[in-house]
Structure formats: structure tokens, C-alpha cells
Amino acid sequence: MTFFTSSDDPDGSFNEYEIIKLISLYDGRAENTGPYREMKKGTHIPDSEKKKLAQNITFEYHSTDGEQHKDLHIIDLMKRLVDSCTEEKNSCLAYELRSGTIQLLLGNTSDSESFDTKKLLWDAIRARTEQIPGNRQTGGDRADPHEATREVMTRNDRSTRTLQALSGIAIGIFDFDETDFEEIVDTFEPSFEDGSVFLKFNRCTLLSIAEGDRALETCRQTLGVSPYLVIPHAVLIHNEELVQMAEAQIEALREKLDKYWQLRLLLKMRDLEARHDTAYEYLHSLHLPMIFNYPTETTLFEVGRKKRGSIEKYRLVQSRLLELHEEIKEIWQLRRGTAEALVVALLAFISATQAARAILEKDIPPAQAAPMVSWKPIDDPAAHVTQSIDAIGWSAIGFVSIVILSVSLWGLNLFRRRRKSSG
Template sequence: MESYEDDMLLYAHRDEPPFRTRVVQSELEQVTVGFAAELTYEAEGKQKRLSCRDGRSRSFAMVLGETVFERSEVVFEHAHTSLGVLTLVLTPGEALTEYDVIKLAKLWEGGESVGHPSAIREGRDLWFATRPGEQTTLHALLQRAFPDWQPLDEAERGAETGARSGYRVGTLELEVPRERWRKGLFADLATLKRRREAPKDRARWDRAVAVGGVLQGLLDFRAIEDDELADVFAEVDIDPEDETMRAFHKGTLLSLAGEEEPDPDQEERPSPLGVDPYLAVPNIVLLHNEQRLKSARRREGELSAKQRGPARQLFERAAINETENGLSGMARLLAQDLPNVFHYSSERRLQKRGRQSRGLDDLNTFVRLRMDDLSSVLQSRVRARDRWTAVLGIAVGVVTAFLVQQAIQGRPLWLIVIAAVALFGVFLWLRDKLF
């Protein structure tokens, strides 16, 4: 993978690349994905059901990859380690339906509506098996595939991750078979984008809406109306002549292209990662940046909540020193939010579109504004502390003089020393906590 990344990175980053991807050798080369015979989910406030006779399973070749960002540090269980993005690439051995793809997309997209953790119960509605009789979750499969890594949940406590409780995104690289209707499909998608007109023919509408369902990761995609369908394709990059389409929607990066005819005169060079690196690596960088920004936002929220409060919450208040260190940590996280490090226009466009679609630029701005507010609160606390430090110092001086007087009068020296140390400790604690 090193040659691919050297090629796609800007010249300024090739000598010191911000990340490196490698293919991980593993005994897990094949996996079977099982789909339950019946799936119940909620969409638009209604319970809905999908059924297929006796369930189904599909076999996939599996390739594992890990991308390490050496300068992005994570502290987990008091240990410092570099942040990594783990890649599990599944290549189907047989054709998939749109419902198969959408169910797989639920592994990172979650529910059909806001607030629902997932429409798929991993291990029950959809499961992975590497040996007979096994029904395991994606989290468990990742732990087997990458035993030296601990997937982070949103709170970064190392709990079992899920669609909405972990850092997950998906790259879908789909090929449309060589059928007579293929050119018409890309033409219909381009018309939806440019003119907001859906095809009138039922078969053509079904194909267009299926692509929209895959892009959105919605099982209930057939309930969509024409105007909504046009909105889905408003921001896609599509070339009907080359029969290609690329688009982001939330955690999904979808690449749709016509299946190419093999050229006997051209030697095929398969990707070592099992997916187009020029598609996968930009999405990996986006996930890295998302984790850095969300970590900064979470830390800011924790510290801001501990700045002010009633006297009874004094012991929960973040000390001035803790707040200063927290702001420094947030600044480091924001500094690790990588800029657009790619050389070619297609990858630079993917990075720009991905940041815009997922709101990463807005999140960066939001965190910086919140940090400014937290810094203002901190400065106010520091000024108040400095004003009262003199008063507290005088009080400590008076008490110290009293203790010295007691020592002169023959009181036990050890008792006076303990009292002085305790007084000094209380003074230091109050100095940061009271203000």
C-alpha cells in the first residue's frame, strides 16, 4: 500500500506521510454473512417487516487492513498508543441484492430514523460466521481479526461498539452488470440531479430508487417520493457518459460504476486491499478526523460542565490546572485534524465533499468557538484567583505566625509541622477550586 499512498499524497507530505496503511495477514480469509428470514424495523413511526424464505447467507472474501496515524495519540487504560483505523473489506462471491447491501450498511448507519440505534440487531438479524454454527457480531469479528487493537466507542471506554456507539463508516464500491438498461440508469440519475425529474417508466424508477436506498442506507426506500428522490441525488458527482457516480451520505461513501469488460492486452492489477485505495484511503482519513474532532468536543463538554455550579458541587469543579491542561489537549486534537493531503483532483474532491457532507468543517469551527468560551471562563477564574491569593496569603501568614509563636512557647514541633503542611495544602487546593 505504500506505493499507492506515496502516489496519492501531496508532494509536501511524501517525505513524512501522516499515515501508513498495510494489509494485515490473517487466517480469516473467508466469512459468511447470514441474514435472518424476517427483519422488523421502525420507519416513520410505523413497524415494518421484511421477509425472505428461510433466510439467506452470502460468502465473502475478506481482506484486512490497518492505517496508523503515528502523530495522533490515544490514551486508553492509562496507556498511550497511536490511533489506527481498521479496514475490513468484504468482496462477495455472488451477486447481492439492494436489500443485502442496505442491511450491511446498517452496520454503520444504524436505524431508519433519528434516535434509533440500529434497524439491525447484530448477531440475530445479521451475523458473521467463519466456522460452522457461528453467529457473531462485527465487533467480535474485528476483535478476532485485530487482536492487538481495541475498537473505541463514542465515549472511548472500550465498550462493545455498534452502529451508533462506535466510530464506523463504510465504503461501498459497486459495479453495475453489463445489461442493456445500464446506460439508462446513469442517465436517469443524472437527470434527477440536474432537472429533479424522476423516470416515469416503472422499471427505470425502481432501479433509480434502489440506488437511492443504497446511498441513504434505508430499507424503506420504496416509500420515497419523487421530490425526496431528487434531493438524494442533489449533491452526487455523476458522469453518465463514463457511467460513474460517487456520493457521500452520512457515514457512507458510495461509488457506482459500470462493470468493465476485461481487456486481454492489459494486465490487471488488483488492489492489495480488496477495494480501490483511491476510494478507501480518503474515507479512512475522514474517519480519523471525525474521531479527533469528536474527542475534542467531548472533552470541551466535560470541562465546561465543571466550571460553574452551586457550592455543593465544589468538589466536582474542574481545577484551574485541569482546565488549562484540557484546553491544551483540545488544541492538540484540533491540530491533528488533517487538512486535504491528497494530490489528485478526484481524491481532493472526495475529501472536500466528505468533510462538507459529514459536517467536519462546521464541527471544527464549533469546537474552536466553544474553546474560546471556555478560555474566557478560565481567564475569569484566574483573575479571581489572583485577586484572592493575596488575601489568602495574608491569612496563611497570620496563622503561620501563630504556629511559630506556639513553637516558641514549647508546643510539640511535629504537631506544628503537620498543621503547617495541612494548612498549606488546603491553601493550594482552595486556590484552584474556589475560583
């Protein structure tokens, strides 16, 4: 997919402001210009959200059959571009922009203000580490990057504005023309060192600035960006999304554990365990490990996990899932103990009832048989005693069962209080 700006620029190319506008579709938090929120039917969106820049960026789409679609918001555009996303399936309602990969190739001007853009950038990158004279190379005419960048920022010419524009793209802000020397130095601190490419993670954006890229030239008409950038970034986003999905399952599970009353909690263990298993699948079965071999991709993936806080977030959610696993395990043990106690009590009272009946039937003589002509009921003392034993036995079984269940529920309530106090 290729974008062209609708400005008066005859070649339709993007300037720094257009690029930052696209960044605001998924970020824009620094200046409250985004991100974009889809206005679904029945969903209330405050006026402050509607006024954001991201909500007012529209696209014009020309399909392959010549049909034109105007004033499309980004999600509407995605619905038309993704083949599997149809109105019948209603699957686009969950679509949301989360991150972006931006790749810039440097060029030089040819007018009287010509300057080396690459040198401007790399002086700014090295300004922090090479500002101390002891760190400078000696024995040559190489200028101090720190002082060279400071000098550029005092010119207030095209070279200054170029450096400021690159910094605005790097951190996704529109007021980059107010950036001073110290902010420039902070902005151009790369996420990791590379001799020919500037790579930086800034919140939701991966930015690459280089003089040239063979992989990009190969994929310009298809992917539109270097696969060595977009694939590691996509894996990072994939893993982060899985962690968020696992966290949502854990929150729902935690809510049920706190809300269910004791007996219902014992009866709903299968449903709770299913949610736990779903969260476990997100964090382990579907979560991708290191799958790259090339050094740049490997470093990009590892540094991205650290810079974006993915490692800490994963460990935190994994720790919460482990705590829930232990809680579910203890509740299962309590449930099994309750069931086993009820079975033991039932068997014990049945055995005692049978033994008592056998003893009494042996000691009490049977009543004499009445004449056949008499319709008077036979008064059998042994039968009365046996019935009394049965009634007492079953009453005792019910009483003991209630006691065992009450003790189990009391134990579950005590377990909850102990977990809350420890948390």
C-alpha cells in the same frame, strides 16, 4: 475480508437488500433498523432496541486454521479479526461502527429486458439540471434526461426496479420500491460532479457507482475498495471522532466549572487546565488538515466536510474551547491576584510589627535587675508590649487574609454569574 451472503444464491453475491442490511449496522436511522449497539454485561438495552434489524444480523467466521465461529454479531466479528483486540486487553469494548464506504460497479443484463444501467443512472443524475429545454443540447438525437427518467419510472419493469434499488442503496432504505420520479431525482443528486463516477455522501455513507475502477481491481483481494475513496473517508471519520472526543472533554470541564464551589475551583485549576489541553490537542495537534494532492481526493475531502457538517461542528467546538480558555485565564488571574495580595499583606504587617517593636523597645526603659538570690519573676514592661504587638499583628494578618480571600471568592462568584447571564 470478503463477505458472502448465506442466502440461496449459489454464488453468494450480495443483492440490494443485503447491502442495505450492512448499512443498517452503522446507520439505519431513517427506518429505525439500526445502528447496532453492543450488549455489554450490566447495560440495560430496551426491547425496542433489541428488536432492531441491526441487533439480529449475525456472521459466520471461518478462521485460517479451519475453526468456524457462528452467530457472531459485528463487534464480536471485529474482535476476532483485529489482532490487537484481545479479551485480556479488553480494548474492544469501545469498538463501534460509525460509517461505511460502498463502491458499486455497474453491469448490463443479457436477457430480453436488457438495458444500459449506466445510461439509466446518468439520466437520473442529470434529470434535475437538464429538465429545462434551454439547458438541453441541440442539433442531435440526444434525449432529454428529465423526460427519459420519467418514462423509465412509468414502465414498472426491470429498469424501473434497478433504478429504485440503486436509490435504496444511496439513502439506505428498504422501501425503495415505493420511490417515485421526484424522489429518484432528489436521491441521485451527487455530492459533487464527476464525469464518470457517481459520488454521494448520505449521513454515514459514502457511495460510489461507476462502470469500472482500476484501483478497485488492483486492491480487490486486499483492501476490497478503492483507496482513493476509503482513505479520504477515513480521514473525515478520524477528524470527526477527534471533535467528538474534544467536545466530551469540554462538557466534563464545563460541568466541573459549574459544580465546584469557589475555593475548590481555585485549588483544582491544574486538573481543569489538563482537560483543556487534552481538548486542544484533539482539535489542533491530532486533527488532520488537507493531506491529499489528487483532485478527486481533495474534492472528496472538502465536499465531505461540508456535506457531513464537519466544518460547522469543528468551528462550534473550537469556539466553545476558546471561551473556556478565556474563563480559565481569568480564574488564574484571580488566583494569582489573591496570592499576591496575601503576600503583600503579610509583608506589610510583619514590617509594621517590627517597626513598632523597635520604637517601643527604645522608649520604654528596661526593668532593674533583681537580686540573684530572688526567685521572683522579672516584670519587664517592654516584653509585655512586644507580645501584645505580636498578637495584634498576627490577628490583623489573619483578618486581612480572610477579607482578601472572601473578596476573591466574591469576585469568582460574580464572574460566574456574569458568564451565565451572557450565555
